[in-house]
Each structure stands twice: as C-alpha cells, then as structure tokens.
Amino acid sequence: MYVLADCNNFYASCERVFNPSLNGKPIVVLSNNDGCVIARSNEAKVAGVKMGAPAFQIKELIQRYNIQVFSSNFILYGDMSRRVMSILASYTPVYEVYSIDECFLDLNGIDADMREYGLRMRTQVRRWTGIPLSVGVAPTKSLAKVANRIAKKFPELQGVHVIDxxxxxxxxxxxxxxxxxxxxxxxxxxxxxxxxxxxxxxxxxxxxxxxxxxxxxxxxxxxxxxQGIPSIEMELPEKKDSIATTRSFDRDYNTFEDLHERIATFTMMSAEKLRRQQSLCRRMMLFVETNRFNEKEDFYSNSVLLKLPFPTSSSLELTQFAVNGLRKIYKENKHYKRAGVILMDFVDANLYQPSLFFNSNPKHKSLMEAIDKLNNKHGKMIVRLASQDELTHKMRRLHLSKAYTTNVDELIEITI
Ligand SMILES: [Mg+2]
Incomplete structure (x- = not known):
C-alpha cells in the first residue's frame, strides 16, 4: 500500500501554530513581494478569495471579512516542513517528499491496520508540530492521492481514508x-x-x-x-545535473555594481545547493537581459559559458568566475530586468582526484561547511559575501510573521 500524507492549508497552518488566535479566522498568504495569493485557509476559501488572486484585487474582501494577510515566510514553512517530513519518515524506509507539504510513503511490506496506522501518523504530526495532516492510503500512488482528497473532503473520516x-x-x-x-x-x-x-x-x-x-x-x-496496478514509481532523491538560480528583478538595474550583487547572490544560492548534493562543477553559464517589453530601449540579452580551470563548489571561487564572466556580457546604459546563473557539468566531490597544477583552494572546503551550517541554523544568507545584499531586503514583505523556529530572538514568549 501507498500513503499520500498532505498537510492541510500548509502555509496558513504554519502561521496558526504560533498564533492560535488565528484559529477559525480567514487567512491568506501572499507570494514574494506580496504579489498574489498562494495559500488560503478554509475560511478564506469560503469568503471567496481565489487562488492566485493579485493582492490589490482582494482589498475589499480583506476588509469585509477581516482576512488576516501574511507575507510568505519560507524560512518558517521550510523548517516546519522538515519537521513534519522527519516524523513521516519514521513510518517507512521508502518515502518521497513530493512537495513542501506532501509526502508519499511506500508501506509495502509493513504489516499494520492501515486506517490505524494513518490515524497514528496524523495524531503524531499534529501533536509534535501542530500541523493538521490528511492521509490517503491505497494500492497505488495515484489512488493514494484520490484517497487523500476524500479524507480532506469528508470530516467524518477524521482525516484518513483507505481505499482497500x-x-x-x-x-x-x-x-x-x-x-x-x-x-x-x-x-x-x-x-x-x-x-x-x-x-x-x-x-x-x-x-x-x-x-x-x-x-x-x-x-x-x-x-x-x-486501475489499481502500481505503475508510477517512487522517485527517490537524485542528484541534479545542473543547478539554476534565475530571477526577474523588482526594478530595472543599470549599474555594474547592481548586477554584480545579483550575480554574486545567485551564485551563492546555486553553490549552496551544489554542496548539498556533494558535487563540484566544471562549467557555469550566466545570462543577463533587459526588459523585452520596454519600447523605449532595444532588447539586449547575452550569455556566457565559462569553462572553469578546476572543479569547485566554493562560493568564493565561483563568484569570482561569475563576476569575470559578467564583465564580458555587461553593456553600459542598459536597463536590466532579469539575470541568472546556471552551474553544470558536475563531478562527485568525494570521487574527484585533484590535478597537479590547478585546484580549488583546499581551505575553502571547511570554510564553506561552516558557512552552510550557520546559514542553515540561523536563516538564509546570514553569512554572505561583502558584495551581496541581504536577499530579503530585495523583497516587499509587509506582513511577515516571525522566524519562530529558527531565530532565537524570535522565539514565542509565554507570559504567566
Ligand atoms: Mg497541502
């Protein structure tokens, strides 16, 4: 049997865990830059808020129904997701984290009453994290998905449905x-x-x-x-063969320094993922482009592929290469709207034999490990290059809740 465990209204539920006065109230969570609705509590759905609605369009609904609005707090959601997944992982050795709030579990070979097993999962996740979970159990993955939908839809099932x-x-x-x-x-x-x-x-x-x-x-x-014949396999975590970080900018960037900062940040973000999968990269590509819809300026777009002198996963070295590459494609007096960094051509960090002449600086390895540890513990980009801005400063987040689980200064306070 397969399970699909799915957190109910995940982002809204994360906000509620740390602010129980929100229980029963309509909540929406907005995308980056407070753009549009990416999550709704059941109450907000009933109030008529549509998924993906731009924030400015629902102003009136927000007022009329006193809807609580949040900027997306991905540090909090990511950390809560990790907690939920680690509980679920204790129920079977074979599982697939399908999205931030969904996980498939392969229960083949596990001898248990499936309804009881599902209820136990649900109770444990609720008790340990405060997040409500729905559990669908069925002989295949797609049927587990259907069972989950039914579990959510009919409250009398207590959040668990088994198709057996x-x-x-x-x-x-x-x-x-x-x-x-x-x-x-x-x-x-x-x-x-x-x-x-x-x-x-x-x-x-x-x-x-x-x-x-x-x-x-x-x-x-x-x-x-x-039809009940297992035909969609579990996807177990695999190493990627390229890692890209690309973004559109919130405004036009026209100085080299501006772009330099963005490219450095994108390189840092990609390099961190590269280290997480224990790879080194041998090539990188970067691109910049102006706004193709700007009628006052000719569209300019350029990219450069860099073959690195040695394989590396050091943010410092990669950023240096990236900035040199940027010099080749940057043109003055342009208004840039988008840029990206793509790392590729990977080798396994544990199998790579250093060459005789050109190698990544060996000191960077432990430095990067220390940086990754700090950033994981205290939030993204707490340690960054001098050439980087803080990422979050680039984003409009007027309604951000606290980093309750990852920042000691933002722990919840209880007054007796
Ligand atoms: Mg969900």
Whole structure:
C-alpha cells in the first residue's frame, strides 16, 4: 500500500501554530513581494478569495471579512516542513517528499491496520508540530492521492481514508471529476470532457490504445495506476545535473555594481545547493537581459559559458568566475530586468582526484561547511559575501510573521 500524507492549508497552518488566535479566522498568504495569493485557509476559501488572486484585487474582501494577510515566510514553512517530513519518515524506509507539504510513503511490506496506522501518523504530526495532516492510503500512488482528497473532503473520516477494495476504488473514482485527477492538466481534461470522459472512473474505462495515442505512455501509466496496478514509481532523491538560480528583478538595474550583487547572490544560492548534493562543477553559464517589453530601449540579452580551470563548489571561487564572466556580457546604459546563473557539468566531490597544477583552494572546503551550517541554523544568507545584499531586503514583505523556529530572538514568549 501507498500513503499520500498532505498537510492541510500548509502555509496558513504554519502561521496558526504560533498564533492560535488565528484559529477559525480567514487567512491568506501572499507570494514574494506580496504579489498574489498562494495559500488560503478554509475560511478564506469560503469568503471567496481565489487562488492566485493579485493582492490589490482582494482589498475589499480583506476588509469585509477581516482576512488576516501574511507575507510568505519560507524560512518558517521550510523548517516546519522538515519537521513534519522527519516524523513521516519514521513510518517507512521508502518515502518521497513530493512537495513542501506532501509526502508519499511506500508501506509495502509493513504489516499494520492501515486506517490505524494513518490515524497514528496524523495524531503524531499534529501533536509534535501542530500541523493538521490528511492521509490517503491505497494500492497505488495515484489512488493514494484520490484517497487523500476524500479524507480532506469528508470530516467524518477524521482525516484518513483507505481505499482497500474494488468497491471503494470505483466509488472514489466515480466521485472525482476528471480535471482533479493528479497529472491530468487542464488541456487534457478539456479534451477528455469533449470525449464524454467526466470522471476518473470514465478515464479508467477508456481503451488502452486511445489513452496511449492521446496522452502517450505517461497517460497510459496513470490509467493503469488508477486501475489499481502500481505503475508510477517512487522517485527517490537524485542528484541534479545542473543547478539554476534565475530571477526577474523588482526594478530595472543599470549599474555594474547592481548586477554584480545579483550575480554574486545567485551564485551563492546555486553553490549552496551544489554542496548539498556533494558535487563540484566544471562549467557555469550566466545570462543577463533587459526588459523585452520596454519600447523605449532595444532588447539586449547575452550569455556566457565559462569553462572553469578546476572543479569547485566554493562560493568564493565561483563568484569570482561569475563576476569575470559578467564583465564580458555587461553593456553600459542598459536597463536590466532579469539575470541568472546556471552551474553544470558536475563531478562527485568525494570521487574527484585533484590535478597537479590547478585546484580549488583546499581551505575553502571547511570554510564553506561552516558557512552552510550557520546559514542553515540561523536563516538564509546570514553569512554572505561583502558584495551581496541581504536577499530579503530585495523583497516587499509587509506582513511577515516571525522566524519562530529558527531565530532565537524570535522565539514565542509565554507570559504567566
Ligand atoms: Mg497541502
């Protein structure tokens, strides 16, 4: 059997854990720069706030229903997610963290009453972190996803639903509209509806050849998975073969110093991920571009691919290379809107043999380890290059809650 464990309204729930007076009140969380709605509590959904709505458009709703607004506090959400996942990981050796608030667990070989096992998971996560969880259990991953939806939808199930018979499988699939099936995008849903396929069950009844020609082997695998034959494998953490950090800017940048700072920051962010997967990189690419919609200025975009003299994961060395690269593509008197750094061509840090002449500075290894440790413990970018600004200063976050779990100065205070 497979489990999909999914935190309910995760970002809103994280805010509530540290501020219980928010219980029962409508909450929304805004994207970076307080742009649009990326999470809603159930109450906010009822009040009519749509997912993705721009913040300025819902001003009136916010006032009318006294909706509590938060800037996204990803340090807090990331840390809470890590706590939830580490509890879930104690239930099986094989699990896949699917997103910040969702995790698949492979329970094959585990002998337990599945409903009880699910309830135990849910209670433990709730008690240890304060986060409400829904648990779907079924013979395949896509059915576990469906079971989870049912667990969320019907409160009488106490947050756990198990699909363990043909009868339950068919009932669940008949209930689920085709556009809500995991992996069926809006485009396919529209095509399927036009063919008279309205529910997940209808989809499982289509001839195999039709599904294959319409949706390739991916769709066919999904169809079999929904029929109860495990066909979608667990994705276990794999090393990436390139790491990119690219961003659009909140305003136009036109000086070399401005771009230098952004490129240094992007390189630091990528390098940290590179070290986390214990790789060294041998090539990097950077690009800059101006605003293609600015009619007053010709669009300029350029990139450079750098072959490094030695493989490295040191932020200091990579930043130096990146800045040299930037000099090659930077043009004066341009208004830049976007830039990015992509690291590639990796070798395993533990297997690499240093060369005779050119090598990464060996002292950087322990320095980087120390920096990563500090940044992990005290929040992103607490230790950074002199050429970097603090990342968060670049973001508009007027409604930010505290870093309750990662900053000693922001711990919750209890007055007796
Ligand atoms: Mg969720």
């Amino acid at each position: 018979s043909e009868e339950k499988r068919i009932k669940a699939l008949r209930w689920l509209p085709i556009e809500d099936v995991w992996g069926i995008g809006r485009r396919y849903a529209r095509k399927l509806r036009a063919m008279g396929v309205n529910t997940a069950y209808d989809f499982t009844q289509l001839p195999e050849s039709m599904v294959r020609s319409l949706m390739t082997v991916v769709g066919w695998r999904l169809q079999r998975d929904l």
